[in-house]
Amino acid sequence: MPITVAPFTPEELAEGERAYREKAFEWLDQHWHGSRECPICRSRSWAIGELVLIQVARYSSLAATAWRFMCPVTCLTCYYTWQFDAAAAGVISVGEGGAGHGVPIEDQP
Numbered sequence: 001m002p003i004t005v006a007p008f009t010p011e012e013l014a015e016g017e018r019a020y021r022e023k024a025f026e027w028l029d030q031h032w033h034g035s036r037e038c039p040i041c042r043s044r045s046w047a048i049g050e051l052v053l054i055q056v057a058r059y060s061s062l063a064a065t066a067w068r069f070m071c072p073v074t075c076l077t078c079y080y081t082w083q084f085d086a087a088a089a090g091v092i093s094v095g096e097g098g099a100g101h102g103v104p105i106e107d108q109p
């Protein structure tokens, strides 16, 4: 299925970006119970990056089976980055516009 992006205004896109980062930091505050030190440089300064779209494959068939929006969390000192599934975490609503930016996405059979 092709990916399409709805024609949002610049103001709607800016609001979506703000809401995305706010929800991502809320999710981190609720779920990040361990040390918040970077495992590489020990900094405690993190940034939420732009969403990353990855294609997931099942090992049994090695065929791509789904797309996932990942939320990158990057150390502001050394740029070490880890990520979590933004839709599964409730940070974005995929296919409903708003923070999902109207990008419809479906798992492939």
Ligand SMILES: [Zn+2]
Pocket (backbone or CB within 6 Å): 038, 039, 040, 041, 042, 043, 075, 076, 077, 078, 079, 080
């Ligand atoms: Zn670091």
